[in-house]
Amino acid sequence: MKRKAVVLYSGGLDSTTCLAIARAEGFETYAMSFAYGQRHGAELDVARKYAREAGAVDHMLVEIDLRRMGGSALTSDIAVPKEGVGNDIPVTYVPARNTIFLSFALGWAEVLGCFDIFIGVNALDYSGYPDCRPEYIAAFEKMANLATKAGVEGSGRFTIHAPLISLSKGEIIKRGLSLGVDYGHTHSCYDPAPEGFACGECDSCRLRLKGFAEAGLEDPVRYAAHKNRP
Numbered sequence: 513m514k515r516k517a518v519v520l521y522s523g524g525l526d527s528t529t530c531l532a533i534a535r536a537e538g539f540e541t542y543a544m545s546f547a548y549g550q551r552h553g554a555e556l557d558v559a560r561k562y563a564r565e566a567g568a569v570d571h572m573l574v575e576i577d578l579r580r581m582g583g584s585a586l587t588s589d590i591a592v593p594k595e596g597v598g599n600d601i602p603v604t605y606v607p608a609r610n611t612i613f614l615s616f617a618l619g620w621a622e623v624l625g626c627f628d629i630f631i632g633v634n635a636l637d638y639s640g641y642p643d644c645r646p647e648y649i650a651a652f653e654k655m656a657n658l659a660t661k662a663g664v665e666g667s668g669r670f671t672i673h674a675p676l677i678s679l680s681k682g683e684i685i686k687r688g689l690s691l692g693v694d695y696g697h698t699h700s701c702y703d704p705a706p707e708g709f710a711c712g713e714c715d716s717c718r719l720r721l722k723g724f725a726e727a728g729l730e731d732p733v734r735y736a737a738h739k740n741r742p
Contacts, residue, residue, distance in 0.1 A: 514540040516626035517673070518617045521545050521568065523559030525698045525720055526632035526676055528566060529688035533675045534630045535567045536691050542624060543568035544617050548609070549579035549587045554708055555699045562697045574616055583607050585702070592703040594713040601640050602715060604702055610643035611652070618656050618670065627668040629656075630675070637681040637723065639715045649674045681723025689727075696732035709736040 517539035521527045534541050543566070545559040556573075563571035582588040584606040593602055610633065617629045633644040642648065649672050656670040657663035663670060676684050688695065700720045701710035710717050712735040724731040 514538055515628060516540045516542060516621075516624050517628040517630055518542045518544055518621045518624065518626065519568070519630040520613050520617055520632065521559055521563060521566075521571075523555040523557070523562065523698060524632075524700045524716075525681075525688075525695060525723075526634060526684060528562075528632075528693055528695075528698045529684050529691075530630050530632035530676060531566050531568065532688055532691040532693050534628075534673070539628060539630075541568050541630075542620065542626075543571045544613075544620060545571065545573050546613060546616075547573060547575045548606075548612075549577045551586055551592075551702075552704055554701070554704050558697060558699045565697070566693075572620065576612070578606060578609070578612075581607060592711075592714050594703075594711070601642065604639060604715060605641050608643070610641075610648070614652055614656075614672070618660065621670065622660050622662050627662070627670045628673060629670065630673045632676050633674050634676045634679065634681070634684070636678060637684075637719050639719070644677075646674070646677055649677065680726065681719050682726025685723050685727045685729065689729075694732075699733065705736045709734045711736055 517534050519531045519534050519541050521531050521543035543563045579587045585592045585603045586606050621629055635645050638644050653672040662668055700716045702714040702716050703711045710733055
């Protein structure tokens with residue numbers, strides 16, 4: 513029997529690549545997505561539509577409302593920055609988001625009787641979020657094995673897989689294409705136009721466009737007219 517793995521899957525470029533990697537490594541994948549009060553539903557629409565097509569045996573959509581806490585341009589009425597990636601942690605950082613997501617994934621993994629969780633964080637081409645760093649992943653993995661019945665009883669050891677963490681965006685795209693990922697079935701933009709086109713100017717769009725340029729390819733998703741469009 514294949515080993516099971518829970519994969520955090522947003523419908524974005526990185527998480528879709530991560531799902532493909534988990535499958536390529538022989539895991540039976542269980543995708544988990546979150547409706548957390550984000551400012552638009554475009555990414556979730558993609559996740560709902562393509563999770564099974566991307567190879568998930570099951571797809572769980574968890575609904576929580578981080579808008580009540582606010583503090584992020586992705587969950588409150590704060591403008592999404594369009595001036596590019598800076599040195600400070602940007603306002604698109606959602607407080608404790610990956611910790612919340614991984615905690616839900618850990619709970620599902622324990623119920624499923626599996627010990628592998630995949631997350632598509634990246635510490636090379638990213639916006640500087642503190643919960644995307646290798647030391648954070650290592651710390652959460654340690655906590656997972658201290659805080660669970662399975663970990664304490666020794667029935668297995670949890671591993672948090674972050675296969676993209678040291679790759680450039682271009683390398684991520686090439687890896688995904690080698691595994692058959694259709695990047696036309698992904699969404700990355702923080703602030704899409706009303707008709708659904710990616711803005712091309714937020715941090716996420718800029719990093720995505722940079723990756724496709726590095727890979728010598730054209731991004732298959734649709735963009736609104738903007739100065740950064742190839």
